[in-house]
Amino acid sequence: MAANLLVPTALRGFTDRQAEIALEGGTVGALLQALVARYPDIGPHLFDEQGGLRGFVNVFVGEANIKGTGGLDTPVGDGATVMVVPAIAGGAPGQAAPR
Amino acid sequence: MIILPADMDALIRSEGERAYPYECCGLILGPLPGPSGGGPGDVRRAARLVPLENAREGEKRRRRFHIDPLDFLRAEREAVSAGLEILGVYHSHPDHPARPSDHDLRQALPFYSYVIVAVEKGRARELTSWRLSADRATFGEEGVEIPG
Numbered sequence: 543m544a545a546n547l548l549v550p551t552a553l554r555g556f557t558d559r560q561a562e563i564a565l566e567g568g569t570v571g572a573l574l575q576a577l578v579a580r581y582p583d584i585g586p587h588l589f590d591e592q593g594g595l596r597g598f599v600n601v602f603v604g605e606a607n608i609k610g611t612g613g614l615d616t617p618v619g620d621g622a623t624v625m626v627v628p629a630i631a632g633g634a635p636g637q638a639a640p641r
Numbered sequence: 642m643i644i645l646p647a648d649m650d651a652l653i654r655s656e657g658e659r660a661y662p663y664e665c666c667g668l669i670l671g672p673l674p675g676p677s678g679g680g681p682g683d684v685r686r687a688a689r690l691v692p693l694e695n696a697r698e699g700e701k702r703r704r705r706f707h708i709d710p711l712d713f714l715r716a717e718r719e720a721v722s723a724g725l726e727i728l729g730v731y732h733s734h735p736d737h738p739a740r741p742s743d744h745d746l747r748q749a750l751p752f753y754s755y756v757i758v759a760v761e762k763g764r765a766r767e768l769t770s771w772r773l774s775a776d777r778a779t780f781g782e783e784g785v786e787i788p789g
Contacts, residue, residue, distance in 0.1 A: 550717065551673075551726045552750040561721075598748065600710040607710060627714050630730055632745035632755070633664060633697075633705035634737040 571614030657733035729754030
């Protein structure tokens with residue numbers, strides 16, 4: 543089962559500048575492992591030491607964030623578009639004010 | 642270095658003033674700098690800004706910003722359809738200097754330009770741009786050119 547993985551600009555330095563990569567895998571986890579097998583240097587930027595997705599990594603299948611659809615076990619249909627989306631955050635010095 | 646056309650410099654400043662006392666944020670789109678896809682010293686030119694809502698809740702927006710991943714995904718698609726890339730991020734520091742914080746450093750990604758505008762008592766002041774070092778340890782300031 544093949545899907546297209548879209549890589550954000552910030553991580554293309556680890557994929558030979560490839561923006562869209564066709565990969566085999568029935569779940570998001572399998573797809574990302576296939577990506578890491580092809581481009582090992584991207585692995586530490588996606589996964590932590592326990593094998594979970596890093597906090598700043600979001601993955602969407604179509605318009606759905608996998609955090610709400612089963613995480614790495616989310617199924618990926620044939621021809622689906624899967625996108626790695628970095629979380630963008632920051633802020634001024636000091637603690638964020640409480641709500 | 643990042644080349645920021647004058648109308649975009651003005652838009653970032655006005656967004657910072659509009660959002661005050663909260664932080665504004667948005668994405669910077671432009672063509673990929675060079676055939677190699679850019680490097681630490683590349684010169685990149687902003688072609689379009691995508692102002693976005695600060696997705697942080699309530700008063701947290703005074704010191705923090707967060708871009709909703711779905712907003713980022715849509716901006717990425719907008720960029721690709723226009724033959725552009727997301728080159729960086731801008732945000733404001735209300736009543737703080739235009740210098741990256743430790744929090745900015747922890748959240749930063751390689752490649753992107755991080756443009757910061759200081760907004761002092763509601764008025765935009767200094768505007769700077771920064772990039773993450775390869776070892777993620779520091780931010781290095783890059784030049785900002787605003788063509789006449």
